[in-house]
Amino acid sequence: MDRLPSKPVRLVQQLSPNERKVAFASICIFGAVLSLDRLTAPSYQTVAASSLDSHSLLTLVAVVRSIAAAVAGPTSAQLCEMGGLLCAYVAGVVLYAAGCLVMASAPDIAVFALGGALYELGANGLIVAQSVLIASATSPRIRLFSQTLPQLSFAVLGYPSASIYAAVLKRWGWRSGLGMFAALGPASLLPLLVVxxxxxxRTVEDLNSAASPTFDARLRPGWNGTSGDAAARKDEGGAVKPGEQRRPIEHIVALLRRLWTLLQLADAVGLFLLLCSVAAVLLPLLLAAREPSGWSSPHILLPLVLGLAILLPAFALWERWGAVRPVLPVDLVRSRAWLLPALVTALFWAAHAIQGSYLATYLYVALGASARAQQSVAVTYSVADCLFGVVLVSALVRATGRLYPFQVLGLAVGVAGIGLMLALRTSSDLARIAVAQAVLGTAGSLVVAPLQVSVQVSLDEHRLATAVGALNLFNALGSAVGSAAAGSIWSGALLPRLSSQVELTSDDVRSVYSEPLAWIQSHALGSAKRTAVVLAYRGTWTLVLSAAAGVAGLALLVGLFLPNPILDKERQDSGPVEG
Structure with missing residues (x-):
């Protein structure tokens, strides 16, 4: 019996050339909207945390968002496989818009973090669905170009976003800057949803009209709303009488059963155990500095023990013996073609999160950057990532059919970029810091997309969505670990350094720690108090960058053992040849 193509592939096969053009155009337009969103959101978030009197909890928001992003990947992948791309896209759009609205109206940092979680569920779910859609429609040789082309708007909008951010922040504030994407995102994806x-x-109509055993075997009795017996009699040639239709209570029971089946297929229990264990380990890292007794506090030790000794082993046991469709299948974890890229992407994004979590705050407070200047430096990473990824890296990969050399080169460049940031830790020249961010962006273009393509071309289409979702899971977990590490270092090192400055009063220390952007408005660069704060910031910043350099070096070490696939020119199901 022949095996049916996966649902994403069947959908792509039903699209006409013109519909494919409309779909790809809609993807690119949404890419522009999401690019502007991603470029400005971190800066808005920094201002929001300070205005909500909770700047010290900035990385806590980042950890919550990363954990939500981790949920989004596997869940969206399962929706793509079981419910289809349309279902995954609709869910993503609804969550994305809801998250933007909740963040824009948040009265405190807790509600803001909740909105950020909803946003990440939607945005990352849409990214996974987009990756699955493009991977189902392209050949391995042009897949990297197709994956990176929608991100070209990062380069186009990179530096203009600084003017947009500064203008919106000055005229309407951070709430409008976040809330406007609740309308822009769904509107840009509307043509794709229609297609x-x-x-x-048309796919459902073809399945209904197919008479071969291959299709019949895929359909469950009662899938069209009739009872199992009625469906069986219909298969035998008898018509289903109106009286044999399901009663309302049977429809409700059937809906609940389908919901339970979907939760099983999405491995909701496994995701819950994994993310609870991650949260139980990471949150104490952020909160230990706030506890008077530090790491000896029961409030800190109990979650650590719960996460490491109970929840994490329970997740491993569930995935091995309890899960119907594991979020991390054993054969996938054992596959070198997936495991090594997953470890590298987690380490790479952890290093990126460590050095980037407090970059905006450092530029504002220690260097006195304006809103526009800060945003210009912050977006340099994305601009360089996009330009090198779309223009250079994708062309080189297409010409050579290789990924491994560029991945290792990118990891080495990443270590060099963080080393350059360390060398510039006492510099007040924003242009030099922008150059260092450009080096890091170049590293990202050589690593991130090639790692995704390496996984995609190494697995057949029926495992594609699960592999992409699991890779996105490791991506988000890496960011969560990096954000937690940055928050732990920042909170643990900054407060003692501020307290040791004799020029600062206790009120100054509290204000700088919780509302630094408001405090600097009344304390100009060069004043005694501002100079004391800058010294404390530079010492803390050095520790943060040192940790990022260590993680980046570990990523390079693991990256040396990455697989070396040879990319074919035609779309394939069996995977590439190992070189």
Missing amino acids: MFNGSR
Whole structure:
């Protein structure tokens, strides 16, 4: 019996050339919207945390968002496989818009973090669905170009976003800057949703009209709303009488059963255990500095023990023996073609999160950067990542059919970029710091997308969505670990350094720690108090960058053992040849 193509592939096969053009154009437009969102959101978040009197909890928000992003990957992947791309896209759009609205209206940092979690569920779910859609429609040789082309708007909007951010912040504030994307995102994806709806409808019609055993074997009795017995009699040639239709209570029971089946297929229990264990380990890192007794406090030790000794082993046991469809299948974890890229991407994003979590705050407070200047430096990473990824790296990969040399080179460049940031830790020249961010962006273009493509071309289409979702899970977990590490270092080192400055009063220390952007408005660069704060910031910043350099070096070490696939020119299901 022949095996049916996966649902994403079946949908793509139903699209006409013109519909594919409309779909890809909609993806690119949404890429522009998401690019502007991603470029400005970290800066808005920094201002929001300070205005909500909770700047010290900035990395806590980042950890919550990263954990939500970790949930989004596997869940969206399962929706793509079991419910189809249309279902994954609709869920992503709804969560994305809801998250933007909740953040824009948040009265405190807790609600803001909740909105950020909803946002990450939607945005990362859409990114995974987009990766699956593009991977289902392209050949391995052009897949990297197709994956990175929608990100070209990062380069186009990179530096203009600084003017947009500064203008919106000055005229309407950070709430409007975040809330406007609740309308822009869904509007840009509307053409794609219409195209996928039409394609999904044609796919269902083809399945209904197919008479081969291959299709019949895939359909469950009662899938069209009739009872199992009625469906069986219909297969035998008898018509289903109106009286044999399901009663309302049977429809409700069937809906609940389908919901439970979906939760099982999405491995909701496994995701819950994994993310609870991660949260139980990471949150104490952020909160230990706030406890008078530090790491000896029961409030800190208990979550650590719960996460490491109970929840994490329970997750491993569930994935091995309890899960119907594991979020991390054993054969996937044992596969070198997936495991090594997953470890490298987690370490790479952890290093990126460590050095980037407090970059905006450092530029504002220690260097006196304006809103526009800060945003210009912050977006340099994304601009360089996009330009090198779309223009150079994708062309070189397409010409050579290789990924491994560029991945290792990118990891080495990443270590060099963080080393350059360390060398510039006492510099007040924003241009030099921007150059260092450009070096880090170049490293990202050589590492991130090639790692995704390496996994995609190494697995058949029926494991593609699960592999992409699991890779996104490690991506988010790496960011969560990096954000927690940065928050732990920042909170643990900054407060003692501020307290040791004789020029600062206790009120100054409290204000600088919780509302630094408000405090610097009344304390100019060069004043005695501002100079004391700058010294404390520079000492803390050195520790943060040193930790990022160590993680980046570990990523390079693991990256030396990455697989070396040879990319074919035609779309394939069996995987590439190992070189």
